[in-house]
Amino acid sequence: MTFRDLQNQVRAAVLVGLKEAGHPEVQFDVSEPPRKEFGDLTCNVAFPLSKQLKAAPPKIAQELINHIKPHLGQFSLISSVEPHPAGYINFRADYAQLSTGTLASVIGGKGDYGRVNMEKKHVVIEHTSVNPNKALHVGHMRNVILGDTLYRIMKAANQDITVLNYVDDSGLQVADIIIGFKFAGFPVEPPDGRKFDQYCGDEVYVKVNQLYEKDPSLVEKRKLVLREIEEGKSELAKFAAEITKRVLDEQLKTCWRMKVRYDVLNFESQIVVSQMWTKAFELLKKEGLVRLEQEGKNKGCWVIEAQGEEDKVVVRSDGTATYIAKDIPYAAWKLGLVPDPFGYAKYADQWDGSVLHATTLAGEKGQFSGGDRVITIIDSRQSRLQRIISQVLGRIDTGRHDYQHLGYEAVTLSAGTAKALGIDIGEKQFVHMSGRKGVYVGADFVLDHLRDKARGEVRTRNPEFSEKQVDEIAEEVAISAIRYNMIKQDLDKIITFDINESMSLEGDTGPYLQYAYARSQRILEKAGMDVQEARFELLKEQPEIALIKEISKMDMVVEDSAKSLSPKALARYAYTLATAFNAFYEKVPVLKAESKELLAARLALVKAYGITLGNALSILGITALGKM
Incomplete structure (x- = not known):
């Protein structure tokens, strides 16, 4: 039994009160009150009822409480119910029951405490997608870490997940470094021995963009390089592919260092060659989602009507496609709205033992099944583009469309x-x-x-x-x-x-959480005894109760994080849990407990806390350290 069970029992008790009082069922909330003295959970049912009954909320609340109290015996986790002067109904938990149920399930479980069985869906998450012409910087890290943490949260919520990394290997940024190597005299091998992705980004990419201002002929050469890369047949295109792979490999090393993993690499060049855009364009025309402009500034262009926003050009008057023309078919592929044209080949073994695959235009086709839910993680500067893509997909597939953009602000x-x-x-x-x-x-x-x-x-x-x-x-x-x-x-x-x-290792930081975990393991090590069973009802001190309460909430936090796409919610929970433990450690003697029974109970609480925080850290991608 956890806090979720307490919440369910409170909701059931309120329904009993409504039935016994002869009142209609209404929508109501059960939540934690703003102040501890109000109890463990509070219910607002009297307020929506007051509109129907034309009575004051405090009067309705007291009436419902009178009908609930005779039935409290059937709700093992509720110790009492009382009114709040404003009209709320406050409930207090029976912590002897909640402690026994929660701590026994944590200690006696399979080590997966806190995970939740939501309805299984295929969730496709795309993140990272850094142009393969440079090393990752700290701004990219926000995307990478958010994406990987969301993957871990979804996995803890029983979802079937595919993680994608989109590689823009045919864009201007790649053309820039090829210009540097082929036309501006930069050596291919870093002269100072630094990582290849750092060399390409710090040296070649930056200086080539400076050279464009001094040598306009290089700008014309960039157009040539870009065209050959997109066609993919020349020696220059092969050279560009080799450079791209070298940069990508170094980028992946950085991501793997941060404990990030992927399932599939997608390459933009393959999307172009596979004719996915051509098929998607025909579908858009068939569904009436694009139109050919006959006049105005977009005359001769094919445009998408963006609801509530300026129309977006997808094909220019000269017949060339804009960047959204690549994003739309890729998004449709992620949802399974277009046939899968790719084969899949092993690209690398990852740090966690899993295999990273890459799409190819050879081999067996159609191995990817579209996601029931697609989450694309891109910074908020792309919000308008993502809204248009979502609108287009929703109009193509109104039945099961679930395409979400998780945006975030920049790192400065x-x-x-x-x-x-x-x-x-x-x-x-x-x-x-x-x-x-x-x-x-x-x-x-x-x-x-x-x-x-x-x-x-x-x-x-x-x-x-x-x-x-x-x-x-x-x-x-x-x-x-x-x-x-x-x-x-x-x-x-x-x-x-x-x-x-x-670099601060104190305060609201990851190392603080690791240290709070290591402290619990040190206590257990000093005790020298493994506690499997204990009299949890002996845990009555306020710091003990506060810690048990936090432990009991983990599965609810994981579920909320998955539903709301909020990794921050789990991070806040881990920090609250760690601070609750540190308050317990400072105020309650563990190894010097007054009796053997109390010692066993407190050690069991420390053990349950360690399991809970360790699982939370794992979902956050942080290693729980026994010593530090």
Whole structure:
């Protein structure tokens, strides 16, 4: 029995009260009250009833309570019910029952406590999708980490998930670095030995864009390169494919370092060659979703009528398709609205032992089945485009269309960080990152610096550790610091990244959660006894009750996070759980408990907490460390 069961019993008790009072059933909410003294759950049923009965909510609430009290015996998790002066009905939990039910299920379970069995659906998640011409920077990390955490949440909610990474291997950004290698004299191999993706982005891409202003002939060559890449047949196109793969491989190493995994890589060049757009275009014309403009600024263009917004050109007057012409068929493919033209080949073994596949235009076709729910993670600057795509898909397939854009605001650099990098931003407090201008902080750079700072902390606290142990723990601490920092933020808020603040290992951070977990394991290690059963009803202290209450909520938080697409909700839960444990640890003696029975009960509580927080951290992509 968990907090969900308590909530269900409260709802059932209210329904009994309504029936006994002879009142009609109405829609009502059961939620946690704003203040602890009001109880564990509160119900607003008297307010919607007051409109029908033409009576004051406090009077209705008291009447319902009078009818509920005689039946409390059938609700084992409810200890009492009482009115609030405003008209709410407040319920208190029987913590002897809730503690026994919750802690026994955590300790006696299969280690999967907190996971929830939602109705199984095929959920397709696309994230990362960084142009293969540069290394990932800290702005990309927000996308990558959000996408991977959402995958983990959906997996914990019993969903069948396919994770996609879209590779734009035929765009201008790729053409830029090919110009650098073939026409601007840049050596293919990095002269300073740095990672190939960093070399392409930091050196070649930035300097080629500067050269365009000085040498207009390079701009004309870029058009040539872009056309040959899209056709995919020339030696230049083969060279571009080799470069793209090298950059992509380095990008994947960075993502795998952050404990991120994928199922399938999709390549834009294959979407072009496969004629998916041609088929999708015919479908759009058949359904009357596009029209050929006969006059005005878009004369000769095919446009989509965007509901409530300016029409969007999909095919220019010269017959060339715009970028949305590639996005629409790809989105339709993700939903299974167009035939799957791809074969699938093994691309790599990933860090977790799973196989990463890549689409091909050879081999057995049609292995991908469209998603019941498609979630595309792209920053909010693409919101208009995503709304148009969603409108188009909804008009093609009104029956089961479920295409969602999960947007987020950008990551900017603080003034201090910009200054440290030698970037002059004048009097501004922050600056937006730009790969073209070379204004960004690389993901590997951030991870390396976080790891180096963590290494010193770990060595100071654990002088007996070997260098290998210190390095392994420091790497996990660095990953937790950056992952949690990205997850805990509101999606609609800009993150101003400060490299010094990000390295803090205290406060509302990933390392704080890891340390709170390690502290619980140290208590269990010192106790030297494995507790499987205990008298949980002995746990009556307020810090004990508060901790048990938080433990009992995990499955509800996971379900809410999955339904609302809110990784932050799970991050907030993990932090609240950790702070509840630390309050318990500081105020309640565990190893020096007054009796053996109480010692066993408190150790069992510590063990249940460790399992719960460890599972929450795992879903967040953070390793629970036994020592740090």
